[in-house]
Amino acid sequence: MPLWQWVVDVVAVLLVLLVLYGVALVVRRRVLSRDGGTFELSYRARSSTTGRGWVLGLGRYAGEELEWFRIFSLSPRPGRVWKRSALAFDGRRDPVGHEELALYADHVIVVLSDGRDELELALGPGSLMGFQSWLESAPPGTDWDRDRPR
Numbered sequence: 119m120p121l122w123q124w125v126v127d128v129v130a131v132l133l134v135l136l137v138l139y140g141v142a143l144v145v146r147r148r149v150l151s152r153d154g155g156t157f158e159l160s161y162r163a164r165s166s167t168t169g170r171g172w173v174l175g176l177g178r179y180a181g182e183e184l185e186w187f188r189i190f191s192l193s194p195r196p197g198r199v200w201k202r203s204a205l206a207f208d209g210r211r212d213p214v215g216h217e218e219l220a221l222y223a224d225h226v227i228v229v230l231s232d233g234r235d236e237l238e239l240a241l242g243p244g245s246l247m248g249f250q251s252w253l254e255s256a257p258p259g260t261d262w263d264r265d266r267p268r
Contacts, residue, residue, distance in 0.1 A: 161186050172221055
């Protein structure tokens with residue numbers, strides 16, 4: 119078989135794999151959002167460099183937890199999970215510099231603490247309102263001081 123036929127075969131296989139990956143991402147997003155409650159949520163994984171370290175993803179409420187999924191991953195499991203009782207709202211800010219390019223348009227950065235570290239999430243204005251409502255609400259009879267960072 120001539121070399122050019124090998125090259126064509128390899129390119130065809132790579133294109134098929136790329137299309138299958140794209141289809142798998144669409145199916146995964148549909149499966150994650152089938153119960154509702156998903157929204158665009160970016161997470162700052164590395165905060166060592168100013169304006170860098172953002173990872174695009176999806177957020178989903180699961181009872182008392184907020185689950186975060188990487189947008190370009192095929193894993194059905196969340197990459198991070200935060201418990202509502204451990205999160206404390208510390209403020210919000212607008213993206214600056216490189217963050218404006220790295221994040222979705224019109225997203226706002228929310229600064230939270232989880233008892234150990236400072237945490238930054240970026241979400242849209244509508245999702246922010248829902249997130250703040252979810253964060254402040256709790257089932258009746260909840261002990262507000264339990265598991266809260268002091």
